[in-house]
Amino acid sequence: MSTPTTLTHLIDIASLHAGLIERLFACADYLRQQPGLPAGVAEQLRHVHAVNMFYENSTRTQLGFEVAARQLGLHISNLQSEQSSSVKGESLTDTFHTLVAMGYRLFNIRHPQVGSAQQLAALAPEGVHIINAGDGVHAHPTQALADAYTMRDHFGQVAGLKVVIAGDLRHSRVARSNIALLNLLDAAEIRLVAPPEMDLQPAPGHAAVRSYQHLEDALPGADVVMLLRIQMERMDELEIPDRETYLRQWGLTPERMRLAGADARIMHPGPLNRGLEIDGALADGAQSLILRQVQLGVFVRMAVMLTMLAPQQSWPQNHESC
Amino acid sequence: MSTPTTLTHLIDIASLHAGLIERLFACADYLRQQPGLPAGVAEQLRHVHAVNMFYENSTRTQLGFEVAARQLGLHISNLQSEQSSSVKGESLTDTFHTLVAMGYRLFNIRHPQVGSAQQLAALAPEGVHIINAGDGVHAHPTQALADAYTMRDHFGQVAGLKVVIAGDLRHSRVARSNIALLNLLDAAEIRLVAPPEMDLQPAPGHAAVRSYQHLEDALPGADVVMLLRIQMERMDELEIPDRETYLRQWGLTPERMRLAGADARIMHPGPLNRGLEIDGALADGAQSLILRQVQLGVFVRMAVMLTMLAPQQSWPQNHESC
Amino acid sequence: MSTPTTLTHLIDIASLHAGLIERLFACADYLRQQPGLPAGVAEQLRHVHAVNMFYENSTRTQLGFEVAARQLGLHISNLQSEQSSSVKGESLTDTFHTLVAMGYRLFNIRHPQVGSAQQLAALAPEGVHIINAGDGVHAHPTQALADAYTMRDHFGQVAGLKVVIAGDLRHSRVARSNIALLNLLDAAEIRLVAPPEMDLQPAPGHAAVRSYQHLEDALPGADVVMLLRIQMERMDELEIPDRETYLRQWGLTPERMRLAGADARIMHPGPLNRGLEIDGALADGAQSLILRQVQLGVFVRMAVMLTMLAPQQSWPQNHESC
Numbered sequence: 005m006s007t008p009t010t011l012t013h014l015i016d017i018a019s020l021h022a023g024l025i026e027r028l029f030a031c032a033d034y035l036r037q038q039p040g041l042p043a044g045v046a047e048q049l050r051h052v053h054a055v056n057m058f059y060e061n062s063t064r065t066q067l068g069f070e071v072a073a074r075q076l077g078l079h080i081s082n083l084q085s086e087q088s089s090s091v092k093g094e095s096l097t098d099t100f101h102t103l104v105a106m107g108y109r110l111f112n113i114r115h116p117q118v119g120s121a122q123q124l125a126a127l128a129p130e131g132v133h134i135i136n137a138g139d140g141v142h143a144h145p146t147q148a149l150a151d152a153y154t155m156r157d158h159f160g161q162v163a164g165l166k167v168v169i170a171g172d173l174r175h176s177r178v179a180r181s182n183i184a185l186l187n188l189l190d191a192a193e194i195r196l197v198a199p200p201e202m203d204l205q206p207a208p209g210h211a212a213v214r215s216y217q218h219l220e221d222a223l224p225g226a227d228v229v230m231l232l233r234i235q236m237e238r239m240d241e242l243e244i245p246d247r248e249t250y251l252r253q254w255g256l257t258p259e260r261m262r263l264a265g266a267d268a269r270i271m272h273p274g275p276l277n278r279g280l281e282i283d284g285a286l287a288d289g290a291q292s293l294i295l296r297q298v299q300l301g302v303f304v305r306m307a308v309m310l311t312m313l314a315p316q317q318s319w320p321q322n323h324e325s326c
Numbered sequence: 327m328s329t330p331t332t333l334t335h336l337i338d339i340a341s342l343h344a345g346l347i348e349r350l351f352a353c354a355d356y357l358r359q360q361p362g363l364p365a366g367v368a369e370q371l372r373h374v375h376a377v378n379m380f381y382e383n384s385t386r387t388q389l390g391f392e393v394a395a396r397q398l399g400l401h402i403s404n405l406q407s408e409q410s411s412s413v414k415g416e417s418l419t420d421t422f423h424t425l426v427a428m429g430y431r432l433f434n435i436r437h438p439q440v441g442s443a444q445q446l447a448a449l450a451p452e453g454v455h456i457i458n459a460g461d462g463v464h465a466h467p468t469q470a471l472a473d474a475y476t477m478r479d480h481f482g483q484v485a486g487l488k489v490v491i492a493g494d495l496r497h498s499r500v501a502r503s504n505i506a507l508l509n510l511l512d513a514a515e516i517r518l519v520a521p522p523e524m525d526l527q528p529a530p531g532h533a534a535v536r537s538y539q540h541l542e543d544a545l546p547g548a549d550v551v552m553l554l555r556i557q558m559e560r561m562d563e564l565e566i567p568d569r570e571t572y573l574r575q576w577g578l579t580p581e582r583m584r585l586a587g588a589d590a591r592i593m594h595p596g597p598l599n600r601g602l603e604i605d606g607a608l609a610d611g612a613q614s615l616i617l618r619q620v621q622l623g624v625f626v627r628m629a630v631m632l633t634m635l636a637p638q639q640s641w642p643q644n645h646e647s648c
Numbered sequence: 649m650s651t652p653t654t655l656t657h658l659i660d661i662a663s664l665h666a667g668l669i670e671r672l673f674a675c676a677d678y679l680r681q682q683p684g685l686p687a688g689v690a691e692q693l694r695h696v697h698a699v700n701m702f703y704e705n706s707t708r709t710q711l712g713f714e715v716a717a718r719q720l721g722l723h724i725s726n727l728q729s730e731q732s733s734s735v736k737g738e739s740l741t742d743t744f745h746t747l748v749a750m751g752y753r754l755f756n757i758r759h760p761q762v763g764s765a766q767q768l769a770a771l772a773p774e775g776v777h778i779i780n781a782g783d784g785v786h787a788h789p790t791q792a793l794a795d796a797y798t799m800r801d802h803f804g805q806v807a808g809l810k811v812v813i814a815g816d817l818r819h820s821r822v823a824r825s826n827i828a829l830l831n832l833l834d835a836a837e838i839r840l841v842a843p844p845e846m847d848l849q850p851a852p853g854h855a856a857v858r859s860y861q862h863l864e865d866a867l868p869g870a871d872v873v874m875l876l877r878i879q880m881e882r883m884d885e886l887e888i889p890d891r892e893t894y895l896r897q898w899g900l901t902p903e904r905m906r907l908a909g910a911d912a913r914i915m916h917p918g919p920l921n922r923g924l925e926i927d928g929a930l931a932d933g934a935q936s937l938i939l940r941q942v943q944l945g946v947f948v949r950m951a952v953m954l955t956m957l958a959p960q961q962s963w964p965q966n967h968e969s970c
Contacts, residue, residue: 032608053715062407064424071375071428074401079718083707093880094919102708102918105942106715274424275416298427386746389725393697393750396723558737594745597738620749 011311013125013134016143017184025189029153031307031326032300042323045314046077050312053079054110055103058137059096061112065137068298069112072305076313078110094316100124104132110309111135111162118142133312135305139239141177144310147273148181150301152189154293155228157300158269163190168222168264170197170256171281173204177233178273183208195222199254201242219254230271230282231256247280256282261291269293271308333633335447335456338465340507347511351475352628353648354622364645367636368399374635375401376432377425380459381418384436386596387459387469390620391434394627398635400432422446426454432631433457440464455634457627463499469595469632470503472623474511476615477550479622480591485512490544490586492519492578493549493603495526500595501554505530517544521576541576545585550597552593553578553603569602578604583613591615653954657769657778660787661828669833675951675970676944679719686967689958690721696957697723698754699747702781703740706758708918709781709791712942713756716949720957722754744768748776754953755779760788777956779949785821790952791917792825794945796833799872800939801944802913807834812866812908814841814900815876815925817848823876827852834906839866843898845886855921863898867907874915875900875925893923900926905935913937 009027012190013019021028040046054073056066066082073080083103096115103111111128113121114137121136128134138144155162173179173196186194187210196204197216207215216222223229234250244250251257256270270282270292278284287294310326319325331349335341362368378388388404396403405425410425418437425433433450435443436459443458443465451457460466477484489508495501497520508516509532518526519538529537538544547549556572566572573579578592592604592614600606609616632648641647653671657663684690698717700710710726717724727747740759747755754773757765758781765787772778780790797966799806811830817823817840830838831854840848841860851859860866867873878894888894900914914926914936922928928962931938954970963969 051719055711063421067377067403067405067425067430068428070403071401071430074375075429079715081711081714083711093921095922098918098920098922099707101939102942103711105939106712106946107719107943108711108715159425196551232893261407274420276420278417278420295423295427298424299429384726385743389699389727389747389752390750392725393723393752396697397695397751596742598742599737600739600742617745617749620746621751624750 009316014145015122015136017181028307032303034326035303035306040321050077053082054109055108057083057111057113059115070304112137114138116140141175143181144177146183147178148185150304152185153304154297154300164192165227166193167228168195168226169230170235173198174202178231197222218303225269226264228269234281331638336467337444337458339503350629352626354646356629357625364642372399375430377403377430379405379433379435381437393626434459436460465503466499467503469500470507472626474507475626476619476622486514487549488515489550490517490548491552494524494556495520496524498554519544548586548590550591556603653960656788659766659780672951676947677723678970679947679950686964694721697752699725699752701727701755701757703759716946721949756781758782785819787825788821789825791822792829794948796829797948798941798944808836809871810837811872812870813874816846816878817842818846820876841866868909870912872913878925
C-alpha cells in the first residue's frame with residue numbers, strides 16, 4: 005500500500021486513493037502556473053528516457069504524452085506496433101525487459117490485452133515506472149484523471165456532480181476508469197446510458213450509479229454529459245443502418261442537450277465521430293469542454309510523471325513542491 | 327495584410343511580397359554565418375513544440391524540417407498519415423484543434439487536398455503558425471523559396487534570370503510555387519515545357535511566362551533548367567512505353583543540356599527518377615545544384631520558422647537581427 | 649589505414665584492429681562510470697544530427713541506438729523503410745546524399761543488401777560517419793562488439809574463451825561478425841553448430857574455428873553458448889514440422905546446457921524465439937547474459953559514436969579521455 009505522496013505505477017483507478025489524486029491535481033495546478041521546475045528537480049529529469057509503447061495506434065494519446073514528457077525535459081521515444089519486434093514474434097515482456105536493459109525508465113503502454121500494464125508493473129525493477137495508456141476494455145486512468153481534473157477546473161470540485169456517461173460502455177476502458185474515479189471522488193450521480201448491446205456488464209456496484217434506457221431520462225439536472233466514441237465496426241452488430249439513425253436514437257442532439265440545461269457541460273475523450281454519437285455543432289459550442297480536456301490532460305500527464313520521477317523529498321525544502 | 331517584417335503563416339507565394347522574401351533570404355544568410363542565436367531569442371524558442379503533420383509520405387521534406395527545427399532548438403514531433411487518427415475517421419480540423427490544445431504551436435502540414443493549409447491557418451489562434459509543406463497540386467512555398475534562394479546564392483540575384491521548368495507541370499505544386507515566386511522576384515523569362523497531357527492549365531498570365539513544345543527550343547540562353555519529378559503512375563496515361571522513351575522525348579540528356587551552355591545550372595526538387603526526367607550523370611555533374619537546393623533549403627526553413635516565432639522586436643537592440 | 653585511436657566508419661570487424669577495439673572497450677568502461685562528458689566534448693556533440701536509416705525493421709537496435717545517441721547529447725532522427733523515399737524509387741545513395749546535404753553527420757544504417765554500408769562509407773564526405781547496423785548476411789559489428797564486451801565484462805577477457813555459436817549460421821550477420829571478432833581477440837575456440845542446411849559457407853579459415861554436427865559435442869568445456877535467432881520462415885525449408893521438434897534436435901535445453909557446466913554463460917542477440925532455439929527458462933536463468941548484452945550494448949554504441957565524433961585531441965589535456 006503506497007503512502008499518499010508516492011506513485012510508482014499508474015495501472016487503474018482502483019490502485020489510487022483520494023489523497024494521492026488530490027496531490028496529482030495540485031501538482032497539475034502548480035505546473036500550469038510555473039514556467040519551469042527547480043534546478044535540482046529538472047536535473048533529475050533530464051537523464052530519464054521515456055517511451056510510448058503502443059500496440060494500438062492513437063495519435064492523440066501518444067503526442068499528448070510526447071508533449072508532456074518534453075515539457076518536463078525527459079527524452080521520449082516511440083515504439084509502435086507496426087514497427088515493433090512483435091511482428092517478429094517477440095513477447096511483450098521480452099520487449100519490456102529489453103527496453104529496461106537499454107535504460108528506459110518510464111513506460112506509457114497501450115495494448116489490446118486486459119492486464120498487460122499490470123503484468124509489466126509486476127516485472128518492473130525499482131526506478132522503472134509503468135503508466136497504463138489503455139489495456140483492452142479494462143482501464144485508461146490518465147484519461148479519467150484528465151476528465152475529472154477538467155470537471156474540477158470548471159465546477160470547482162467533482163464531489164456532488166451529476167455525470168451522464170453515454171455510448172458503448174461495454175467496450176470502453178474510458179467509461180470504466182471514469183466511473184471508478186467519479187465514485188472515488190464522490191460524484192452525486194453517475195448516470196449510464198447505452199444501447200442494450202453496449203451496456204456495462206457487470207453493472208458497477210457503486211451506490212451513485214444509475215442505469216437508463218434513454219438519454220432523455222438521464223439528462224435532466226445533469227452537470228456533465230460525457231459521450232463515448234462508437235467504433236464504426238460496431239454499427240453492424242447493432243443492426244443500425246446508418247449514422248443518422250444512431251444519432252437520432254442514441255446520440256447527443258441540440259434538442260436533447262436542452263434537457264440538461266444551459267449550465268451543463270459536454271465532454272468526449274476523442275476522437276469524435278461527428279454526427280454519430282454527437283452533433284458536430286454541440287462539440288464546437290459554448291457548452292463543450294472537449295478541447296479543454298485535451299489541454300488540461302497534458303498537465304495531468306505531466307503531474308503523473310513528475311510525481312513518479314521526483315518524489316517530494318527531492319524537492320528544495322523551502323520551495324512549494326509538486 | 328502583414329507588414330514587411332512579420333510572417334504568421336506560409337501558405338503560398340501569393341500571400342508573400344518582395345520585402346518579406348528579402349528578409350527571409352537575409353535571415354537565411356545570417357543563420358549560415360552564425361553558430362548560435364542570442365540567448366533571449368533561443369530561450370523563446372526552446373519551449374516551442376513543432377509538428378510535421380504529414381498526410382503524404384516524404385522523407386525528404388520531413389527530415390529537412392526536423393533538422394531545421396532542432397537547429398533552432400525547437401521540439402519536433404511527427405504525425406504521419408498511417409499513424410494518425412485519420413484512420414479512425416477524425417477530420418483534419420479536429421486533429422488540428424487537438425494538437426493546438428496540447429500545446430503545438432508550429433505546424434508543417436502536407437495534405438493531398440488543395441486548400442488544407444489555408445483551412446488550418448483560418449482556424450489558428452494567435453501564436454499558432456502554419457507552414458504549407460504541400461497541399462495537393464496547389465502550392466509548396468518552402469520548396470520554391472529554397473529554390474530561389476539557391477539561384478540567388480549562385481547567380482547573385484533572381485531578377486533577370488531565364489529559368490526553364492520542365493516536366494509534369496499540371497500536377498506539380500512545386501512548379502506552381504516556383505512560377506509565382508520567379509515572377510515576383512522579376513525573373514526575365516519563365517519557360518515552361520511539358521508533354522501536352524501535362525501542361526499547365528490554366529496557363530499562368532505572368533508576362534515573363536513562355537510555353538514551349540520541345541525542350542530543345544526552351545534551352546538556348548537559359549540560366550537554370552529545373553526538372554520536375556514524374557510520377558511513375560502517370561507514365562501509363564501518357565502512353566509512353568518505358569523510361570528510355572520518356573527520357574529521349576522529354577528528359578534532360580547531356581546533348582540537350584549543351585544547348586543551354588556551360589554556365590547554366592540544373593535543379594530538381596527531388597526525389598530524382600534517374601534515367602527518366604533526367605540523365606543520372608547530369609544530376610551528379612558540375613552543373614547540378616540539386617544537393618545545394620537541399621542544403622540551403624534547411625536554412626530557408628529555419629529562416630521561415632524563426633521569422634514566425636521570434637519577431638524583430640524580440641531581438642536585442644544592438645544585435646544584427648534576423 | 650587508420651591509426652589505433654581514430655575511427656571514421658564502422659563497417660565490419662575486418663576493418664578493425666585489436667588496439668582500436670581495446671580503446672572502444674576502455675571508452676565504454678569510462679562511460680559506465682562517468683555521469684557526464686567534459687564541457688568541451690559535450691559542446692562538440694550537441695550540434696550533431698544522427699539518423700537511424702533502417703530499411704529493415706528492428707525496434708531493438710533502433711531504440712538502443714536512440715538511447716545511446718541521446719545519452720551523448722546528439723539529435724537523432726528515424727528514417728524507416730516504409731516511410732522512406734525508397735517507396736518512390738529513390739536510390740539508397742541519393743537518399744544518403746540528400747541527408748548529408750541536410751546536415752546529418754552520423755548514419756546508423758540497416759539494409760538487406762550486402763555492402764550497402766560500405767557503399768555509403770565510400771561516398772561519405774569528411775566529417776560524416778557510417779555505422780553498419782546490419783547489411784544482409786554480411787556484418788553487424790556493433791552487435792559483435794557488444795557481445796565481446798559482455799564476455800570481457802563477465803570473464804575478464806575474451807582471449808582464451810571457448811565460445812559455441814549455434815543456429816542459422818548461414819544467414820546470420822551476427823555470427824559472421826562474432827566469429828571474426830572472437831578470432832581477432834584470441835578466443836581459444838569458436839565452435840560452430842548448425843543444421844546442414846544452415847551451416848556457414850564458406851567455412852571460416854581461422855585456426856580457432858571448429859565445426860560440430862551436434863550441440864552435445866560442442867558444449868563440454870564451453871565458456872559461452874551463443875544461440876542465434878531462427879527466422880520462422882526458414883522452418884519450412886528445413887522440413888522441420890514444429891518448434892518442439894527444432895528445439896529437441898537443435899535448440900538449447902536445460903539438459904544440454906548441463907553439458908557446458910555451471911560456469912558457462914548463455915548469450916543471444918535477440919529477439920528470442922522462446923521454445924525454438926532456446927528453452928525460455930534458460931533465457932531467464934542465472935546463466936543468461938542476454939539482458940546484459942542489451943545493457944552493455946548501449947555503452948558500446950556510445951563508445952563507437954564518441955570515438956568517431958570526438959577524437960582524442962579534442963579532449964582536455966589533463967582529463968582521462970575516452
